[in-house]
Amino acid sequence: MAEEEKGFVIKDRRTFDDKGEAKDQERKEEPRKEETRKKASTEKEEGMPLPEVNFNSLIFSLSSSALINLGEIADPNTGQKQRDLPLAKHTIDTIAMLQDKTKGNLNPEEKRFLDTILADLRWRYVKTAE
DSSP states (O other), rough: OOOOOOOOOOOOOSSSSSOOOSSSSHHHHHHHHHHHHHHHHHHHHHHSSSOOOSHHHHHHHHHHHHHTTTTTOTTTTOOOOOOHHHHHHHHHHHHHHHHTTTTTTOOOOHHHHHHHHHHHHHHHHHHOOO
């Protein structure tokens, strides 16, 4: 008995035909949606500059998250204040872990900033959890 050779199938998955036109209506919409997403992303990036990447900006970002979860400031996405104390505690504990792991490796300004933020967040948590 002779073994039968298995062939392969080529499927054309290109979105455009030889003339550069979309093959079907659904695929015509996809580039437009992607273009809209890219434009919105670019507008966001241009509208709000990102902070410098350093230790203090990391701690500030985490503390902002904790303040949102403590209900102290409004969530920037919804515009509403909501409390999520377990998540706030988790964020505060994360900052405390960073304090412990970076002990002896921070400059005086970073250490002071971290100590101040952590003390403030712990005080706010206790006050809110009462």
